[in-house]
Every structure is written in structure tokens, then in C-alpha cells.
Amino acid sequence: MKRAMGxxxxxxxxxxxxxxWATSFVTISTGGVGGTWxxxxxxxxxxxxxxxxxxxxxxxxxxxxxxxxxLVGTGRAQVxxxxxxxxxxxxxxxxxxxxxxxxxxRTLMHMYPSPHHLVTTxxxxxxxxxxxKGRKVVLGSPGSGDELLSTLLLKSAGMDxxxxxxxxxxxxxxxxxxxxxxxxxxxxxxxxxxxxAYLEAAAVRDLVLIPIPEEIVARAISQNPFLFSYVxxxxxxxxxxxxxxxxxxxxYLIVHENMDEKLAYDLVKTIIGHKDDFLMVTRxxxxxxxxxxxxxxxxxxxxxxxxxxEQGVTxx
Numbered sequence: 001m002k003r004a005m006g007x008x009x010x011x012x013x014x015x016x017x018x019x020x021w022a023t024s025f026v027t028i029s030t031g032g033v034g035g036t037w038x039x040x041x042x043x044x045x046x047x048x049x050x051x052x053x054x055x056x057x058x059x060x061x062x063x064x065x066x067x068x069x070x071l072v073g074t075g076r077a078q079v080x081x082x083x084x085x086x087x088x089x090x091x092x093x094x095x096x097x098x099x100x101x102x103x104x105x106r107t108l109m110h111m112y113p114s115p116h117h118l119v120t121t122x123x124x125x126x127x128x129x130x131x132x133k134g135r136k137v138v139l140g141s142p143g144s145g146d147e148l149l150s151t152l153l154l155k156s157a158g159m160d161x162x163x164x165x166x167x168x169x170x171x172x173x174x175x176x177x178x179x180x181x182x183x184x185x186x187x188x189x190x191x192x193x194x195x196x197a198y199l200e201a202a203a204v205r206d207l208v209l210i211p212i213p214e215e216i217v218a219r220a221i222s223q224n225p226f227l228f229s230y231v232x233x234x235x236x237x238x239x240x241x242x243x244x245x246x247x248x249x250x251x252y253l254i255v256h257e258n259m260d261e262k263l264a265y266d267l268v269k270t271i272i273g274h275k276d277d278f279l280m281v282t283r284x285x286x287x288x289x290x291x292x293x294x295x296x297x298x299x300x301x302x303x304x305x306x307x308x309x310e311q312g313v314t315x316x
Contacts, residue, residue, distance in 0.1 A: 023054050028078070063143055066090075086144075106254065107298055120132075135165060137165045146189065193236050207237070207239075269307050
């Protein structure tokens with residue numbers, strides 16, 4: 001009996017030890033509180049942990065795109081969220097990633113498009129993009145994709161971000177508070193509509209959404225093929241009675257190029273397969289379908305390529 005019990009205990013130790021060994025620990029690097037990424041990352045972590053695929057996932061707030069690309073590229077996070085502009089520069093080692101060199105990144109999936117918002121208060125007197133010259137304007141949080149995209153847009157409009165505006169770099173929560181308190185004149189935000197930060201500020205201030213001129217949108221897209229034009233439809237926000245033209249960028253889940261193929265496959269299959277769970281966090285999860293999720297600007301992880309091929313979607 002003792003010998004049998006000893007053998008049983010040995011088997012149990014082996015089984016549980018093997019199970020523990022097989023668990024993949026995944027850290028998902030998101031964005032600041034106030035945007036879509038933070039709660040979405042938490043929801044994704046919960047789904048992955050409870051999906052029975054041998055993954056224990058946690059999410060963490062981070063400085064958004066640039067930081068996430070570096071965290072994933074250096075192995076300090078296994079999954080990150082990034083805007084297309086930052087991802088493209090990180091992958092090619094250009095722009096703000098020249099000192100980093102080309103980072104070893106791959107796309108896991110495209111999540112959803114995000115239009116760029118130029119927001120001010122009605123009291124500011126700002127009604128056009130040209131009106132922000134000489135005014136105190138938040139371009140985004142330090143080192144974020146928001147900052148990169150705002151800088152690109154201003155340059156497409158013939159403006160120098162360092163000279164033509166009084167440049168401020170604040171996190172989304174900080175810029176929301178600054179706009180509510182009247183400490184800034186305008187802010188660039190990049191998020192899916194309707195954005196929580198906009199709704200929060202609009203609860204206490206009369207906000208105005210500024211359109212981007214068509215020729216500037218066209219110029220920005222011609223110079224940066226990962227961007228596209230986007231119309232924020234009238235009624236998206238309270239008191240917005242007209243369509244507002246702007247540019248938009250994609251939002252991506254990214255991984256390291258060396259991520260295990262089966263793990264990448266399981267991650268993307270599970271996330272897309274639980275689309276309805278994420279719709280309770282953001283309606284942007286309606287884009288979590290193979291045809292849209294398979295849109296990329298850099299190569300996909302090998303496991304993701306396999307998954308999309310099974311769904312009839314060809315990716316590189």
C-alpha cells in the first residue's frame with residue numbers, strides 16, 4: 001500500500017509539474033487609463049487565462065505604442081498594443097526608433113481603426129486646424145503613437161510642432177483634466193469612437209471637434225501608406241451636428257518574432273473566438289473578425305498566419 005501511494009504521489013507530482021511547466025505566462029502591455037486599450041487589455045487577459053489553452057495572462061498599463069513596441073521587442077512583454085505609425089517605425093528602425101534599430105516584431109492581429117481627434121472647447125475660439133498656431137496644444141503622451149501621429153499631421157499641414165504651437169506632452173488622463181480645467185487650448189487624441197476621454201471632458205465643457213482639411217488628409221496618406229481617411233459621423237458625440245473628416249490609424253496586437261507558433265495560434269484564435277465577450281468592453285470589438293483582423297502593415301507571427309489561412313484569409 002505504501003509503495004502504491006508513493007507511486008501515486010510521484011505520478012501526481014509529475015502531472016502537476018508538467019502542467020505548470022506547460023503554462024505560458026503572457027504579459028499584455030496596454031495604454032493609459034482613460035483610453036480603450038486599458039480595459040480591453042484586462043478583458044483579453046481574463047479571457048486568455050480562462051480559455052483552457054495553458055496561458056496565464058496579465059495586463060499592465062504602459063506609455064502606449066512606443067513603449068509597447070520596445071517592451072515586446074526586448075521580451076519584457078509578450079503581447080503589446082500599438083498604433084500602426086509606431087509599429088511601422090519600430091519594425092523599420094525609422095523615425096523615433098532610429099536609435100533602437102529594427103525591432104523584432106510581428107503582428108498578431110489588427111484590432112480596429114482609430115481616428116485622430118483634434119478637440120478644443122467652444123470658448124477657445126479655435127475652429128480650424130490653422131487656428132491652433134501659437135496655442136497651447138497637447139500632441140499626446142510622451143513617446144506615444146498619439147504624439148507621432150500628431151507630429152506627422154502637423155508637418156503635413158506645413159506646421160513645425162516645435163515652433164508653430166506651444167507643444168505639451170501629457171497622458172490621456174492628464175490632458176483630459178487639463179482640457180476640463182482650461183489649462184490647454186486643444187488636444188490631439190487618437191482612439192476609437194466614442195472615446196471615453198472625450199465623453200468625460202464633454203460632461204463639464206462644451207467641446208468642439210475640429211475637421212482636418214481634405215488636402216492635408218490626402219497629403220498625410222500619400223506620405224504614410226499605413227494611414228487612411230476617416231469620417232467621424234455626425235452624432236457620434238453630443239452636439240456634433242456635422243461629419244468630421246480626419247485621418248485614422250490601425251490598432252494592432254503585436255508579439256516578438258520568436259513567439260512560439262502554437263502559442264501565437266492559440267492567442268489569436270481565442271481572442272477572435274471570444275469577440276462577444278469584448279463587445280461588453282468596447283463596441284470596437286465588432287472588428288474582431290478574420291477578414292479585418294488579418295489586415296497588416298508588417299509580417300504576421302507564424303501561428304497567426306496559420307490561423308488566418310484556416311479562415312480563408314491570406315496574410316504575409
